[in-house]
Amino acid sequence: xxxxxxxAAVAAVVVLGVLLVAPAAAQVxxxxxxxxxxxxxxxxxxxxxxxxGAVLGIDAPRIPQIDSLPVTxxxxxxxxEFVGGDMQRTTVFSYELRAGREGTYTIPPLSVPVGDDxxxxxxLSLRVHxxxxxxxxxPSQPQFDIDDEPTDQPTEPVREIDAVTEVDDRTPxxxxxxxxxxxxxQAHTLRLMGNVEYEPPSTEGLVAEPLPDEAQRTQxxxxxxxxxxxxxxxxxxxxxxxxxxxxxxxxxxxxFMQGSETLETEPITLNVRPLPRxxxxxxxxxxxxxxxxxxxxxxxxxxxxxAVPLRLEMTGTGDLRQIEPPEVSVEGDARVYQSGEDRxxxxxxxxxxxxxxxxxxxDYLIMPRSPGELRIKPxxxxxxxxxxxxxxxxxxxxxxxxxxxxxxxxxxxPSAGEExxxxxxxxLAVRSSAPVTSHAWFWALQALPLLGLGWALRERSERLxxxxxxRYRRRVEAARxxxxxxxxxxxxxxxxxxxxxxxxxxxxYIAARTGGAAAAISPETAYERLIEEGADPERAGHxxxxxxxxxxxxxxxxxxxxxxxxEAIAQARALVDALEGELR
Amino acid sequence: MIRRILLTCAxxxxxxxxxxxxxxxxxxxxxxxxxxxxxxEGQFELAAERYLEALMTGLxxxxxxxxxxxxxxxxxxxxxxIAHYQAALTMAPxxxxxxxxxxxxxxxxxxxxxAPPASWLHAVGARIVATxxxxxxxxxxxxxxxxxxxxxxxxxxxxxRRRTVTRVAIVLGVLTLASASFAAARWWAWHEIDRAxxxxxxxxxxxxxxxxxEAALSVQxxxxxxxxxQDLGWAQVMGEGGATGWVxxxxxxxxxxxxxxxxx
Numbered sequence: 015x016x017x018x019x020x021x022a023a024v025a026a027v028v029v030l031g032v033l034l035v036a037p038a039a040a041q042v043x044x045x046x047x048x049x050x051x052x053x054x055x056x057x058x059x060x061x062x063x064x065x066x067g068a069v070l071g072i073d074a075p076r077i078p079q080i081d082s083l084p085v086t087x088x089x090x091x092x093x094x095e096f097v098g099g100d101m102q103r104t105t106v107f108s109y110e111l112r113a114g115r116e117g118t119y120t121i122p123p124l125s126v127p128v129g130d131d132x133x134x135x136x137x138l139s140l141r142v143h144x145x146x147x148x149x150x151x152x153p154s155q156p157q158f159d160i161d162d163e164p165t166d167q168p169t170e171p172v173r174e175i176d177a178v179t180e181v182d183d184r185t186p187x188x189x190x191x192x193x194x195x196x197x198x199x200q201a202h203t204l205r206l207m208g209n210v211e212y213e214p215p216s217t218e219g220l221v222a223e224p225l226p227d228e229a230q231r232t233q234x235x236x237x238x239x240x241x242x243x244x245x246x247x248x249x250x251x252x253x254x255x256x257x258x259x260x261x262x263x264x265x266x267x268x269x270f271m272q273g274s275e276t277l278e279t280e281p282i283t284l285n286v287r288p289l290p291r292x293x294x295x296x297x298x299x300x301x302x303x304x305x306x307x308x309x310x311x312x313x314x315x316x317x318x319x320x321a322v323p324l325r326l327e328m329t330g331t332g333d334l335r336q337i338e339p340p341e342v343s344v345e346g347d348a349r350v351y352q353s354g355e356d357r358x359x360x361x362x363x364x365x366x367x368x369x370x371x372x373x374x375x376x377d378y379l380i381m382p383r384s385p386g387e388l389r390i391k392p393x394x395x396x397x398x399x400x401x402x403x404x405x406x407x408x409x410x411x412x413x414x415x416x417x418x419x420x421x422x423x424x425x426x427x428p429s430a431g432e433e434x435x436x437x438x439x440x441x442l443a444v445r446s447s448a449p450v451t452s453h454a455w456f457w458a459l460q461a462l463p464l465l466g467l468g469w470a471l472r473e474r475s476e477r478l479x480x481x482x483x484x485r486y487r488r489r490v491e492a493a494r495x496x497x498x499x500x501x502x503x504x505x506x507x508x509x510x511x512x513x514x515x516x517x518x519x520x521x522x523y524i525a526a527r528t529g530g531a532a533a534a535i536s537p538e539t540a541y542e543r544l545i546e547e548g549a550d551p552e553r554a555g556h557x558x559x560x561x562x563x564x565x566x567x568x569x570x571x572x573x574x575x576x577x578x579x580x581e582a583i584a585q586a587r588a589l590v591d592a593l594e595g596e597l598r
Numbered sequence: 599m600i601r602r603i604l605l606t607c608a609x610x611x612x613x614x615x616x617x618x619x620x621x622x623x624x625x626x627x628x629x630x631x632x633x634x635x636x637x638x639e640g641q642f643e644l645a646a647e648r649y650l651e652a653l654m655t656g657l658x659x660x661x662x663x664x665x666x667x668x669x670x671x672x673x674x675x676x677x678x679x680i681a682h683y684q685a686a687l688t689m690a691p692x693x694x695x696x697x698x699x700x701x702x703x704x705x706x707x708x709x710x711x712x713a714p715p716a717s718w719l720h721a722v723g724a725r726i727v728a729t730x731x732x733x734x735x736x737x738x739x740x741x742x743x744x745x746x747x748x749x750x751x752x753x754x755x756x757x758x759r760r761r762t763v764t765r766v767a768i769v770l771g772v773l774t775l776a777s778a779s780f781a782a783a784r785w786w787a788w789h790e791i792d793r794a795x796x797x798x799x800x801x802x803x804x805x806x807x808x809x810x811x812e813a814a815l816s817v818q819x820x821x822x823x824x825x826x827x828q829d830l831g832w833a834q835v836m837g838e839g840g841a842t843g844w845v846x847x848x849x850x851x852x853x854x855x856x857x858x859x860x861x862x
Contacts, residue, residue, distance in 0.1 A: 318705075349706060351800065351818050379818070381706060434702065435695040437637050437668050442661035444630065446689055449732040451785070460740060463747035470754040477756075 046135035189302030216260035303332015331371035492526035677797035707820025735781035746770035803843030807832035
């Protein structure tokens with residue numbers, strides 16, 4: 015043997031020694047319990063023995079045979095944890111006992127051999143009462159046995175694959191939860207083709223909610239190891255009466271050569287009892303279960319007009335989905351509004367499995383209307399507790415809120431003493447009218463200033479042009495100046511002066527309109543220039559003749575062709591007006 | 599010259615303002631008098647019914663809305679009362695009685711105090727917009743517009759002292775822009791946007807137009823909502839905090855379905 019092998023052998027001996035010594039050294043604890051204290055005839059109860067602290071050498075406890083309380087199935091499981099470097103092992107032995115007859119049973123102390131020692135559990139008590147309208151357990155249900163040990167119950171052969179349904183209470187109250195348990199069993203020796211199809215039972219009329227799955231476990235029945243899967247469902251009846259839980263079916267195939275087979279569980283009938291009238295409070299809310307109430311205030315000191323949020327939290331078991339928000343009463347000048355709610359309902363873990371329950375929060379807003387103190391009265395809620403079969407009440411404690419006056423000048427928080435102002439019987443208009451902007455005339459009126467603006471721009475442009483272009487200014491102002499000059503001539507004055515002045519005005523006008531100096535204007539040149547600028551030949555000839563005649567009158571006094579002075583002025587004015595319309 | 603132009607424009611602007619102030623001037627019909635009598639007798643619910651009838655017959659001025667709101671408030675219909683106070687205030691924004699009673703009704707609603715404005719500038723602007731009617735803003739803008747253009751025309755044609763005329767034109771132009779901006783804000787906030795007040799004690803704001811949609815938030819009586827859409831008896835609304843959702847139209851009272859207004 016080499017040195018390496020020698021060292022390995024020594025190590026193995028040491029480890030084995032530690033393992034053998036460990037059970038004796040560890041703190042071993044053995045507990046036994048029943049999941050129910052009261053059952054009906056035909057129902058089952060689960061006896062659980064839990065061994066903690068032992069590492070090796072645990073034997074299954076021996077269950078004494080009790081008349082009318084046979085063991086129908088057994089199971090065991092082991093869980094190993096390492097806590098702080100130490101190994102902690104927990105072994106659970108479960109026994110299903112079926113109540114066969116009415117009476118009170120005592121399960122004597124159980125002996126559990128652990129290593130060289132034997133531990134005993136305390137005695138347990140179970141009360142079995144007669145079934146009310148229930149059917150006896152179905153004969154097709156498989157009878158389980160503890161491992162290979164025989165029982166005094168007549169057992170039926172267990173199928174290689176099977177399903178069982180059962181409820182924990184066949185006579186629940188309205189609103190009370192009933193747990194429906196479905197067990198699927200498949201022997202280790204059975205080989206199936208494909209998947210097993212499962213159809214859940216019908217629960218018509220009942221509020222059903224699946225509960226968390228339990229871990230699949232191995233169970234020995236009649237010496238055969240089975241894989242057992244358990245599905246649990248919460249059922250709540252909304253009204254009293256008889257409800258039937260239909261059969262669950264499983265379909266499977268053993269081989270290609272065989273057709274599919276179907277198994278059905280037995281239907282179960284529930285007789286749902288109405289809630290008792292005796293002791294029912296007048297303001298009973300209809301809640302069934304176990305409920306606790308708690309309130310929380312966000313502020314205990316506010317100003318008038320500020321809202322005080324209040325939250326009422328309801329926790330417990332039962333179908334809290336149907337619960338209506340309770341009324342909140344306040345002593346003092348305030349209004350209360352329900353502003354919201356939040357419900358978290360679902361399966362809640364309990365010592366016996368899962369119960370439907372959770373948390374419901376109702377939010378309120380309290381609006382103080384005047385300074386002072388508000389007292390929020392205790393909120394009371396009555397419910398029926400099935401466990402104790404009587405009505406209970408949950409209540410909150412009273413709370414106080416100090417209300418301070420609002421800020422100075424705060425108009426949104428008038429005090430309660432301030433009266434609502436009276437209705438209007440005059441002053442305010444009785445009929446409405448459309449706003450002025452909806453009328454077309456309003457917008458048309460706003461366009462008028464734009465016309466003025468356009469005119470002003472044009473005027474400004476003209477003024478600038480006249481300032482920059484003297485010839486243009488002379489031309490456009492020629493008619494106005496001529497008319498003004500002619501208006502200034504006095505026809506009663508000396509005739510020669512009148513002719514002279516009219517000659518100057520006409521010559522200046524024609525020179526301004528045609529360009530050039532007035533001194534260069536003779537009757538002939540006037541005619542030619544006017545023709546060139548687009549004047550009518552007859553009008554140009556008229557201008558030529560008028561110039562000749564006024565010049566004759568001015569420079570040859572007594573000439574017969576000179577017109578009357580007043581007529582000369584009139585003809586000159588008419589000529590200017592006519593030419594103004596013809597010249598370019 | 600400049601004085602004549604400015605005087606002419608002022609007169610024209612005054613005519614526009616007078617047109618905006620034109621009132622119906624009709625006496626209160628018997629229906630309104632009967633409703634007032636019921637109110638005096640303390641029969642507020644009956645009075646509210648009469649005021650509503652008066653509204654239906656076209657008597658839709660601020661007096662009817664205000665009196666109706668008072669009757670509703672006395673009957674415990676706080677949400678509907680707020681809606682009609684708001685409608686009355688739209689038409690007569692400086693009436694102290696309406697303001698006082700609206701403030702009282704708003705203070706009693708569960709929402710508590712309204713959210714403070716974002717800044718003092720916003721607060722001042724909101725206060726100004728809420729103090730005058732659209733017609734008043736429009737008339738002021740029209741007068742300033744005429745005056746500003748008149749001063750500019752005078753400057754163009756060289757009338758009056760150039761510097762003085764320029765200053766007058768600038769000042770009036772700025773006032774025109776300010777008045778027009780306030781008029782636009784008033785039009786947008788009080789006439790273009792459909793507003794409603796929750797009249798039910800509590801109503802769920804849902805994600806769609808139907809009871810089958812998820813309830814996201816609950817709104818209380820008296821809350822002011824902006825109506826974005828109406829569809830098959832449901833209204834899509836937006837709250838003061840910006841949250842949107844759908845509520846049944848039956849749980850709302852529209853503040854002002856039309857754009858009518860009048861002065862006080």
